[in-house]
Structures are given as C-alpha cells and as structure tokens.
Amino acid sequence: MKLVDTLRFARNAATGYPLRTALSVLAMAIGVASVVVLTALGDGARRYVVDQFSSLGTNLVIVLPGRSGTGGFNPANAITTTPRDLTINDAAAILRAPSVRRAAPITVGTSEINFGGRLREVMVAGATTEYIQVRNLEIAQGQFLPADDWNRGTPVIVIGAKVREELFGNAPAVGQLVRIGDRRVRVIGVLKASGSGMGMNTDEIVMVPVALAQAMFNTNTLFRILVEAKGRESIAAAKAQTLEILKQRHNGEEDVTVITQDAVLATFDRLLSALTMAVGGIAAISLAVAGILVMNVMLVAVAQRTGEIGLLKALGATGNTIRNAFMCEAAMLSTTGAIVGYFLGLLGAAIIRYAYPTFPAYPPNWAVFAGLGTALATGLLFGVMPARRAAGLDPVEALMKH
Amino acid sequence: MPLIELKGIERVFHLGDSAVHALAGLDLAINVGEYVAVMGPSGSGKSTLLNLLGLLDRPNTGTYHLEGRDVTTLTPTEQARVRSERIGFVFQSFHLVPRLTAAENIALPMMLAGLPAKERSSRVEEALNNFGLENRAGHRPDQLSGGQRQRVAIARATIMRPAMLLADEPTGNLDRHTGEEVMNLLEGLNQKGVTLIIVTHDQVLGARAHRQLAMEDGELKHDSSSPRP
Numbered sequence: 001m002k003l004v005d006t007l008r009f010a011r012n013a014a015t016g017y018p019l020r021t022a023l024s025v026l027a028m029a030i031g032v033a034s035v036v037v038l039t040a041l042g043d044g045a046r047r048y049v050v051d052q053f054s055s056l057g058t059n060l061v062i063v064l065p066g067r068s069g070t071g072g073f074n075p076a077n078a079i080t081t082t083p084r085d086l087t088i089n090d091a092a093a094i095l096r097a098p099s100v101r102r103a104a105p106i107t108v109g110t111s112e113i114n115f116g117g118r119l120r121e122v123m124v125a126g127a128t129t130e131y132i133q134v135r136n137l138e139i140a141q142g143q144f145l146p147a148d149d150w151n152r153g154t155p156v157i158v159i160g161a162k163v164r165e166e167l168f169g170n171a172p173a174v175g176q177l178v179r180i181g182d183r184r185v186r187v188i189g190v191l192k193a194s195g196s197g198m199g200m201n202t203d204e205i206v207m208v209p210v211a212l213a214q215a216m217f218n219t220n221t222l223f224r225i226l227v228e229a230k231g232r233e234s235i236a237a238a239k240a241q242t243l244e245i246l247k248q249r250h251n252g253e254e255d256v257t258v259i260t261q262d263a264v265l266a267t268f269d270r271l272l273s274a275l276t277m278a279v280g281g282i283a284a285i286s287l288a289v290a291g292i293l294v295m296n297v298m299l300v301a302v303a304q305r306t307g308e309i310g311l312l313k314a315l316g317a318t319g320n321t322i323r324n325a326f327m328c329e330a331a332m333l334s335t336t337g338a339i340v341g342y343f344l345g346l347l348g349a350a351i352i353r354y355a356y357p358t359f360p361a362y363p364p365n366w367a368v369f370a371g372l373g374t375a376l377a378t379g380l381l382f383g384v385m386p387a388r389r390a391a392g393l394d395p396v397e398a399l400m401k402h
Numbered sequence: 403m404p405l406i407e408l409k410g411i412e413r414v415f416h417l418g419d420s421a422v423h424a425l426a427g428l429d430l431a432i433n434v435g436e437y438v439a440v441m442g443p444s445g446s447g448k449s450t451l452l453n454l455l456g457l458l459d460r461p462n463t464g465t466y467h468l469e470g471r472d473v474t475t476l477t478p479t480e481q482a483r484v485r486s487e488r489i490g491f492v493f494q495s496f497h498l499v500p501r502l503t504a505a506e507n508i509a510l511p512m513m514l515a516g517l518p519a520k521e522r523s524s525r526v527e528e529a530l531n532n533f534g535l536e537n538r539a540g541h542r543p544d545q546l547s548g549g550q551r552q553r554v555a556i557a558r559a560t561i562m563r564p565a566m567l568l569a570d571e572p573t574g575n576l577d578r579h580t581g582e583e584v585m586n587l588l589e590g591l592n593q594k595g596v597t598l599i600i601v602t603h604d605q606v607l608g609a610r611a612h613r614q615l616a617m618e619d620g621e622l623k624h625d626s627s628s629p630r631p
Contacts, residue, residue: 001513001514001515001516002513005513005516012501012502013501015503016500016501021537030416163561307497308499311497312510312514313458313482313485314456314485314491314497315485315486315491315510315511315514315558316460316482316483316485316486316487316511316514316515316562317482317486317514318478318479318482318483319478319479319482320479321482330494395458395459396453396458396459399458399493399497
C-alpha cells in the first residue's frame, strides 16, 4: 500500500470514531500543554531573576570586606582574624586598574529623616557620583550627588521616590533642608521610581556622599565597592586587578571577597534551569499517561475492527500493511494531540503574561521540542503493540467477528 | 494443468482434548473457468475448504497447487500477494467497510496492492458501470440496499481481475429476487472465464452450477464430474 493511501486510510479510520479520537487527542493535548505551560513558568522565573540582576548594572564586579572563600592556611590569617577595613582610599586605588572604568564605594546604615514634623526611618546609602552610572539609575528631579573629592562630606542628600512622596507629598522637595540623624542636609535630587533592585529598593533609600555617611555612622569601612569593568570581556581582568591592588594595599593579605555579577547570575541561571527541567519532567509524566491512553484507544480500535482486519487480509493486505495502518493512526492521534496541546500551551503562557506583565512566561525552545518529541515517541511506542496485535490476527477468526 | 489441485489435504481443529477433522484426505482438482458448487450440511467442512482455497487457512498435511505453484509453503506475505492478485472473495454478509463509500470499497483491493490512483479511479468507474452502481458511487454501505451491497462486494472481488471467485453463501442474506440477480451476475462473470466456486447449502442454487461437490464430515462424498486432465 502506498504511503499516501496508508495515511488517508488511517485518517478515515480515526475520524470514523469521533468521540474516541477526540478523547485521546485531548489527553495528548493536555499533556503537551502542561509541559509547555509549566516550562514557561519555570523559564519565566529564570528570566525574571536574570532581568532583575541585569537591572543592577552591567559588567559589575563587587568587592566585599572579609574573606568568605576557602583560601587554605595562610600565616597572616593565623595572626589577624578580623579583616582590614575596606576604605575610600582602597576604592580610589582600584581606579588605577587598566580594566576598570568606574568604582563606586558604598556604605550603608539606617537613620531617621525628618522634615516639617514628619519622621521616618530610612536606609541611608553613602555613595559617590559614580554610583548612578554604575547602577543605571535615573534622576527624576534635581541632580545626583556632586562630583567632588570622595573624602569630602558635602551636606546634600538625594532621596528615593517613595521617601519624597511620604515626606513632601505634593510640595517641591529639591532645595529643602531636611534633618537626617543629627545633621541638616539639603535635598538636591529625587531618584526616579524603579521598584526593583534585589532587596535594596531604590525607592525607599536616601543617598548622601560616602564621607558624610561614614561620619554619621562613625565608621571607616565600606559596605561594598561596586567596580564597573570597561567591557564584558574585561570583567575577569578587572576582578583579578582589583584583587591584586587590594592585596598590595592590605600588606599582602587577601582579606576581601570579589564576586562578579556573572558568577551570581550563572548560579541562579543554573538553579532555575534545573527547576524548569524538573517541572518539565513532571509534566512529561502526563505525556506518558496520554501515551498509555492512546494505546488503550488503539487496542479498542483493533478489537472493534477485528472483522475489518480479517477482510483486509482476505483482500490481500499483508501483515505489514495492517501494522503500518494502525501505527499511522496512533501517530496521527498523538501528532494532532501534540499540535493542539502546543497551541493550548502557548495560549496558556500568553494568558499568564497578560495577567502578570512583568513575568516573562515564554516556553523555552528545548521544552517545546522535547514535549512534542515525547508525545510522538510515546504515541508510536504505545501504538506498536496494538498494531502488531492487529497484524498478527488470524484471518479466518477475524472474519467471523464481522 | 488444473487451476486448483489439492492432494491429501487434512485440516484438524483441536477443541479441548478432542481433535475435529474438518477436512480429511481430500483430493480435488478444478480447471480454469469451471463453475463449482460446494454443498453439504453445516459442519461438513465446506467453509474450511473455501478458506483453504482462499489461502486464509493452511492445511495440516497435504499440498495445494494453484496454477501449478505450491502455495502451502509460501510465507504469509507471499500468500497475501496471491490473494490480492488471483483470488476474489464474496461473503454472505457482504463485508463492506462501513465508513467507506461504494467507490472506496471497490477500490480497496487496488489500494492495498499499491496501484496508482489514476488507474484505480478509471477501473472503479468501469466497475460501477458494469454493476449498475453509477449513481451509488458516493453512498456508504448503510445507504445501499442488500442487492446493491452485494454488487459492490462482487465489484470489489473482481476489481483485481482474479483467476477465481470464492463465494460463501452469496445470496444467504438476500431475498429471492435480488439473490437471483446476484447469481446472474456471478454466472455472467464465470461465462467471461472466471473460475467460480460457490459454497451453499441451498440445493436449488447448487444445481445451477456445472459441477457439484457434496461434502460430509470433512470428506468429499460426491463429485458430479471429475475434470479431464
């Protein structure tokens, strides 16, 4: 029998029993759709986290005081266990590294901000003018911290959008004097509302020059130094050079931790990809169930059409012809189900994106291919047994069942 | 050379502990173009004989030569090919595929044999005309009368131009008048040279054949004429 005839015969056989066909197509569709939707959710979560990290700034190398990695035994560690302070001068020294474009020292603390009788507790970040470029922040009103000597604590403040709203309401904020802790500072700018920033929401912080913050909190050490490399490819070099400079300045002791954004990102990426695969795997179980259903449907089809199979044999059909026809039918059921399910899944993902616009729920390509592939494979695999049974029927007995 | 030559055919069915000899020591030769009626009570082995002649069943012992070729030793695939090209079946209950139209049912053997679509449609059209089914091509079996169904079945049986037609009670499900029509049709085909073998327990129908074989308990009791070699 020609392939095109086999296909047409199988299609007619499938459409000849609409309810049974529809049910097995539906089962397969649900299986594929759940793979598509669940992996879209998993991958959406991964993308969401990656996006959040990217909003931190690009080509970032972060310096933390203290050593968190395992460095083996070092005689210096045996003598001093408290790490050396990470100072503003350290940050300035990092600028000498050839692969570094900018460095932004940061110190943080909490204090009270007070204006016109309104008081609230805020997170105070001491920073420099470089911070706005390193973090890709934007200014809504006024200007950011002035570009002067890092060791000079000019009494100015830049406030987050939410802080401005709470303290000033609709009144103008720029130019006003506010009290922060026991100091009076002038508001010179308001940050644009962004809402994101991995735990440090820039809407609810205020920023002052780093020297001022250190004076307020009576400390010499920095919380972080954000280092921006000259480009994506020089991130590793910037990291190495930063580490080398700080080691030299700290008497050869490696008492800081330098992490790259890429490393953090890669970890999250790996974690969430694994999660997506796990979720996809769970969804694939429903595909196996659908495959078994297709097998059942085909077994019923063989039982129902025993007489027809006998007739086909009498008319000269070989076992192979009959086996192919039934395999084709099983393949058609699963293919149709897979395609319907694929579009159902896309629809589901689109609905999720519509409901949560910030959540990029797109199914990953590998999941779509794996889902469709598994659907077809299980359909065919579970179609083999019924088809072989049909092909092996004894024609005389089969004909008597007509 | 006879068309069909059976020698020492035995067919035994096992029902529990007992063995039933459906065919026992059967020798038979049928020439090309003969019109043979196989008669006998039910259980006499006539249906088993027909299945055997149609290569749907295999004998336990003995040989079956079809057109001089030993077909008992062929593989199932080779036997399917012989059925496709040399044998046409007509059944008591028509055995049409319910979801296919009359034309598609007639074309079924050609489709199974892998004939090109163009040749199929021209042959189907010819067959529809020959069997008076011009206006029924697109009808499904449940939209056809019994006589029309059996005509579709006969058209299907002859579409591959087989050497022989095996008919199992072809008028069993028809009234007298349509049965007569169907018999005329089959006899007409026989006159054009197709070997016709009919299984029936109807004495009147059997008497129309040129040669009668009477079966009883798996043995050939009576043969109205032994063919000249």
